[in-house]
Amino acid sequence: MIRKPHFSARILVYIALTATAIAINLPFFWMIVTSFKPERDVFSIPPKFYPTLFSFKNYIEAFETVPMLRYMVNTLFVSGSVMALQLVFNVLAAYGLSRIRFRGSSIVFALIIGTLMIPEEVTMVPLYLIVRQFGWINSYRALIIPFMAHAFGIFLLRQFFMTIPRELEDAAMIDGCGRFRILWEIILPLSKPALWTMCLYVFLMSWNSYIWPLVAISRDEMQLIQVGLSRFSTSWMTPWSQLMAASSTVIVPVIVFFFFVQKQFIEGITLSGLKE
Amino acid sequence: MCGRDDGKTTRFLVVFLFGGIALASRKAVKDTISAWVAVGPALLVQIIFVYVPLAFAAWVSLHRWNMIRPMRWVGMQNYINLMQDDAFWRSMYLTFIYVIGTVPASIALALLLALLLNVKWIKGMAFFRVMFYIPVITAMAAAAVVWGWLFEPSGGLINYLIGTVGISPKGWLNSPDWAMLALIIVGVWKRIGYNTIFFLAGLQTIPGVYYEAARIDGAGPWKSFFSITLPLLSPTTLFVAILQFIASFRVFVSVSVMTQGGPARTTRVITYFLYENAFIYLRMGYASAIAIVMFVLLFLFTLFQFRASRKRVHYQ
Structure with missing residues (x-):
């Protein structure tokens, strides 16, 4: 048996953990506090550690000065589309790779997983050149079509599908079920947790994406939220309280949502160890 | 019959x-x-x-191309120029500094947090894990905007906080001496929670009986940390180190949002050098050559990672 250490030692560990948790989240605290300050209080010394303006004035102004709403609608549309498409493409690919034996399956698997070794920073230039050739620059197509399928989701689902016992499938086969009916009626109902996890990941990756919209989109009304937000900050005079209000609208919903789904999330990471 | x-x-x-x-x-x-x-x-x-x-x-990468005039074949010239380009080597050097600044710090801090969280009697472990994980799920671009405000030289929180312990204010993102450190701080902050998850998983594979045996043999907590935890955790540490190395090598978003490679090009890491050549100078051939060199390097790092992760599985 492991003995509990002395009371004071335990308190010390809790203090260390709490202090770290606070320190790590201090930027978010400060972001929210600043977003509720009038412009004159932003630079006050010593800084005020509490909100001084209990209204959404900065939020309203942020949405008025920058097309935040447009960015958000764009991002929601793109993220939703990518998620829906990946749900179809990734499920099919994962199913083919995990439940059907066919010649060349190991090559297909290697090709798909191999894309994880080719980072976005490397492909951004040639992908831009190719998408430009297609005439998709500054369109939703550029933001959606290249991401219709992704190795990470395929890998995640494949790992899950492989844990489903074959006997279930065999029984259905004997009853004369085709491959895709088995997928629809047996595999998918059993895979809801994995599908849910994948959708969360895809949506978050899409919501957080920055590099590709930065290079593929130059027209403001087509821009996504992350690039739009950071453009706002590089203007010559930064209205910090408004900028923090805008940042809060981008960051806080994700954090709140994360609190509800954190279990699936963190388990997904240790399962794969492939992607953040 | x-x-x-x-x-x-x-x-x-x-x-x-x-x-x-x-x-x-x-x-x-x-x-x-x-x-x-x-x-x-x-x-x-x-x-x-x-x-x-x-x-x-x-x-x-074998051509000269500015997207206006047609491509012109130049053979290996882009690669030859790249190898002789001081700006390229400077960006590799800056990337190296960033890697050296982020990898050990983020690993050491993550290991420390994982050790604290792995204590058996702790309550609310899941809660702390979530708290440490928040920066990981936050978009780097948005987080970098917030950090830009924290690093603001006059009125920013960081300068105020270090002022309370008697350190003079720094220029941070406006200062050639401090901008890289600011990026390193953000990079470490963003990844601690991620690395902690791997260390926690690694720690949970070490059987409790080892510690029990060590305790009976009279080993103190330090002794058992250095002769049980650290050696048995080394595959995890190697795995996390390579993963972090690759992630740090690829740093781009924070640079793009916070410094744009400046001030005075003191934070122009390799990815930003690539971005500038492609989308500011429109040297597509040259930029492609940089991309290919980056790809080859990252490919080699990833091969290392696969070998390390195989080892990790083997140990469990």
Whole structure:
């Protein structure tokens, strides 16, 4: 048996953990506090550690000065589309790779997983050149079509599908079920947790994406939220309280949502160890 | 007993055998078709939007091209120029500084947090894990905007906080001496929670009896940390180190949002050097050559990672 250490030692560990948790989240605290300050209080010394303006004035102004709403609608549309498409493409690919034996399956698997070794920073230039050739620059197509399928989701689902016992499938086969009916009626109902996890990941990756919209989109009304937000900050005079209000609208919903789904999330990471 | 129905049995066997083969092969053909219908679309997307661009980058890297005039073949000239370009080596050096600044710090802090969280009697472990994980799920671009405000030289929180312990205010993102450190701080902050998850998983594979035995033999907490925890955790540490190394090598978003490679190009890391050449100077051939060099380097790092992760599994 492991003995509990002395009371004071335990308190010390809790203090260390709490202090770290606070320190790590201090930027978010400060972001929210600043977003509720009038412009004159932003630079006050010593800084005020509490909100001084209990209204959404900065939020309203942020949405008025920058097309935040447009960015958000764009991002929601793109993220939703990518998620829906990946749900179809990734499920099919994962199913083919995990439940059907066919010649060349190991090559297909290697090709798909191999894309994880080719980072976005490397492909951004040639992908831009190719998408430009297609005439998709500054369109939703550029933001959606290249991401219709992704190795990470395929890998995640494949790992899950492989844990489903074959006997279930065999029984259905004997009853004369085709491959895709088995997928629809047996595999998918059993895979809801994995599908849910994948959708969360895809949506978050899409919501957080920055590099590709930065290079593929130059027209403001087509821009996504992350690039739009950071453009706002590089203007010559930064209205910090408004900028923090805008940042809060981008960051806080994700954090709140994360609190509800954190279990699936963190388990997904240790399962794969492939992607953040 | 056996001889009586020989003819019938044989006929039955033949029919059964050939019928079986025919059925099986029909099933095999059907399966192959189903499989390709299933994997085909995803594979096609990956080929068109990952492999074709990679091959295209290799092709473009052998040309001079500004997207206005037609491509001109220059052979290996872009690579030769790159190897002789001081700006390239400078960006590699800056990337190296960033890597050295982020990898050990983020690993040490993550290990420390994981050790604290791994204590058996702790309550609310899941809560702390979530708290440490928040920066990981936050978009780097948005987080970098917030950090830009924290690092603001006059009125920013960081300068105020270090002022309370008597350190003079720094210029941070406006200062050639401090901008890189600011980026390193953000990079470490963003990844601690991520690395902690791996260390926690690693720690949980170490059997408790080892510690029990060490305690009976009279080993104190330090002794058992250095002779049990650290050695048994070394595969995890190696794995995390390589993962972090690759992530740090690829740093781009924070640079793009917070410094744009400045001030005075003191934070122009390799990815930003690539970005500038492509999208500001429109030197597509040269930028493609940089991309290919980056790809080769990252490919080698990832091979290391695969070997390390195999080792990790082996140890468990």
